[in-house]
Amino acid sequence: MDSEQKSRRELLKAGVALAGGITLGTAGKADAQHDHAATPTSENAYPMIHGSKEQIEYGHRSKYVTSVRVQHPIGGRPSPDVFGKVFHVATPLQDSVGVITPSSLHYIATTRGSFLPDVDPTKHTLTIHGEVDRPLTLTMDELRRFPSVTRLHFIECAGNRHNGKQRNVQDTHGMTSCSEWTGVLLSTLLKECGLKGSAKWFVAEGAEEVKGASSIPIAKGMDDCIIAYGQNGEPLRPQQGFPVRIMVPGFEGIYHTKFLRRIKVTKEFYMNYNEFGHLRPEDKELALGDQIGPKSVITYPSGTQRLPGPGLYEISGLAWSGGGAVKIVEVSTDGGKSWNRAQFKNTPQRMAHVRFAYPWKWDGTETAIMSRTTDDIGQRQALREEIAEWWKVPFERDYRVPGLDNSVMPWKIAKDGSVTNGLA
Amino acid sequence: MSPLSVVTISLLLGSLLSGPAIAQSPTYGVGRTPTAEELRRMDISIGFAGEELPPGRGTAKEGAQVYVQKACAGCHGPAGVGGLAPILQSKHGADVPVWKRERILPLRAPNATIVWDFINRGMPLGLEGTLKPDEVYSLTAYLLFLNKVIPEDQVLDKQSLPKVKMPIGDEYGKPHEFKLNAPRLEGYPY
Numbered sequence: 001m002d003s004e005q006k007s008r009r010e011l012l013k014a015g016v017a018l019a020g021g022i023t024l025g026t027a028g029k030a031d032a033q034h035d036h037a038a039t040p041t042s043e044n045a046y047p048m049i050h051g052s053k054e055q056i057e058y059g060h061r062s063k064y065v066t067s068v069r070v071q072h073p074i075g076g077r078p079s080p081d082v083f084g085k086v087f088h089v090a091t092p093l094q095d096s097v098g099v100i101t102p103s104s105l106h107y108i109a110t111t112r113g114s115f116l117p118d119v120d121p122t123k124h125t126l127t128i129h130g131e132v133d134r135p136l137t138l139t140m141d142e143l144r145r146f147p148s149v150t151r152l153h154f155i156e157c158a159g160n161r162h163n164g165k166q167r168n169v170q171d172t173h174g175m176t177s178c179s180e181w182t183g184v185l186l187s188t189l190l191k192e193c194g195l196k197g198s199a200k201w202f203v204a205e206g207a208e209e210v211k212g213a214s215s216i217p218i219a220k221g222m223d224d225c226i227i228a229y230g231q232n233g234e235p236l237r238p239q240q241g242f243p244v245r246i247m248v249p250g251f252e253g254i255y256h257t258k259f260l261r262r263i264k265v266t267k268e269f270y271m272n273y274n275e276f277g278h279l280r281p282e283d284k285e286l287a288l289g290d291q292i293g294p295k296s297v298i299t300y301p302s303g304t305q306r307l308p309g310p311g312l313y314e315i316s317g318l319a320w321s322g323g324g325a326v327k328i329v330e331v332s333t334d335g336g337k338s339w340n341r342a343q344f345k346n347t348p349q350r351m352a353h354v355r356f357a358y359p360w361k362w363d364g365t366e367t368a369i370m371s372r373t374t375d376d377i378g379q380r381q382a383l384r385e386e387i388a389e390w391w392k393v394p395f396e397r398d399y400r401v402p403g404l405d406n407s408v409m410p411w412k413i414a415k416d417g418s419v420t421n422g423l424a
Numbered sequence: 425m426s427p428l429s430v431v432t433i434s435l436l437l438g439s440l441l442s443g444p445a446i447a448q449s450p451t452y453g454v455g456r457t458p459t460a461e462e463l464r465r466m467d468i469s470i471g472f473a474g475e476e477l478p479p480g481r482g483t484a485k486e487g488a489q490v491y492v493q494k495a496c497a498g499c500h501g502p503a504g505v506g507g508l509a510p511i512l513q514s515k516h517g518a519d520v521p522v523w524k525r526e527r528i529l530p531l532r533a534p535n536a537t538i539v540w541d542f543i544n545r546g547m548p549l550g551l552e553g554t555l556k557p558d559e560v561y562s563l564t565a566y567l568l569f570l571n572k573v574i575p576e577d578q579v580l581d582k583q584s585l586p587k588v589k590m591p592i593g594d595e596y597g598k599p600h601e602f603k604l605n606a607p608r609l610e611g612y613p614y
Binding site for chain 2: 083193210269280284287322
């Protein structure tokens with residue numbers, strides 16, 4: 001009896017320490033009725049979370065974890081807006097660990113602001129037509145009969161730009177997220193339809209009320225685009241396009257059409273409303289408007305955080321590129337004078353976030369820290385000054401980097417350990 | 425190994441060994457062929473030539489009436505300014521170069537068909553896709569007239585709409601040929 005009670009106590013302690021006292025099978029569940037922490041004689045260090053249907057079925061995070069998404073940009077168009085439409089919402093990168101963005105914290109962006117369609121997957125279909133031998137309409141069940149792939153990919157919004165007015169990394173870089181996506185390669189479906197030699201582009205169209213559509217080169221479609229129905233081990237979230245979206249790895253977020261209902265293969269480029277936003281006066285600048293350049297940012301320590309005092313820290317951040325896999329990340333802790341090779345915390349993959357780190361002993365003096373990356377096709381992340389020089393324009397504080405802003409992001413560290421925007 | 429896998433593997437091997445002739449036939453045989461009528465109804469992306477445009481017609485005068493009837497002003501304001509939704513004509517007037525005007529309508533686009541396309545697919549709020557072709561042609565004419573792109577009496581239809589000369593002319597960047605595993609812009613190191 002004594003030994004049984006003792007082992008039960010140990011079991012409960014372990015349960016509290018490891019899993020917040022929720023699991024450990026039926027024994028733990030039965031014990032929760034009796035050995036409750038509220039009794040004054042209890043040896044449990046913490047109060048217990050009562051088991052509930054909701055927790056058992058889907059689970060939720062600790063009440064002490066309070067990280068949330070916020071509208072982007074601060075002071076810009078709110079989400080929801082006056083019509084109840086959602087526009088841009090940023091993920092809390094300052095609290096992120098590893099490379100997967102929790103599905104519930106994935107950034108959100110919509111075509112011109114839109115309502116979230118409540119799509120019944122049993123009624124939804126995907127149609128492929130145009131420059132193909134055999135047009136095809138698939139139900140969501142039929143889509144799952146094709147061989148699938150599971151890949152890690154980031155998505156980043158073209159609005160993910162940093163400037164001196166922003167306070168933290170959620171504001172500067174929160175419009176990028178990374179998930180494990182599961183679906184069917186578009187090339188598998190296009191081969192099934194019989195792609196005609198005349199096929200040069202395709203239009204991917206969604207089922208939301210504004211039916212957002214984007215034109216994508218067929219070479220990209222036949223390479224690595226995924227018709228995705230899964231995200232991080234479960235069906236897509238409605239905010240990420242349930243029941244199906246297209247992944248266009250490395251391209252700006254707007255190309256990753258959600259609630260995908262139609263793919264029209266075309267002989268020529270179609271200028272949809274989405275392409276209108278990409279229009280630029282010059283060919284050169286337009287060319288920077290589809291694929292995302294090499295980019296990285298330090299997430300710890302970053303804006304509004306504070307180092308408690310001099311000593312050893314692990315600088316940590318994310319790097320990615322729309323051109324391929326990240327090859328190198330370098331970190332500077334002296335305002336860009338010298339650069340040191342960072343280590344990777346996971347294996348870099350094509351068009352995916354990689355977590356990097358650099359151990360650093362802070363001596364308590366004022367400095368600036370920053371990171372830069374090079375991808376495996378040789379593109380290098382640059383300082384804003386370098387980019388202005390390449391374009392032969394005078395560098396000013398509010399210089400706007402052409403295409404998606406992939407310039408280096410510095411964080412200033414003050415003597416008191418406070419971290420602020422290095423562009424301010 | 426299931427019979428299906430054997431079939432799939434033989435088909436894959438077949439396509440590898442005997443080339444394009446076999447690769448042309450479907451491998452999985454899943455799904456159905458949409459009907460011509462289904463495709464016609466869903467084919468709402470309008471190309472530069474306007475091939476997908478339905479029959480119908482409209483002028484700016486008729487469009488001004490539709491703008492009132494469909495309560496467009498409720499969100500966009502009378503004559504496209506002063507509402508909570510995006511403005512439909514430039515605050516700087518229609519004589520300013522188009523790159524200096526706000527991003528209104530798809531006015532910077534080289535094709536007027538895109539104005540028709542977006543009204544047709546995305547308007548009005550809550551009743552998207554319910555406008556009849558004549559109403560979309562009329563609203564397009566009205567908004568292009570407000571922005572001094574076409575005269576008030578011009579009739580827009582499947583033939584004339586793709587020919588409308590937009591203020592951008594040819595002064596815009598053209599899409600480059602996308603190449604796999606290549607830098608974003610040749611010679612651009614960043």
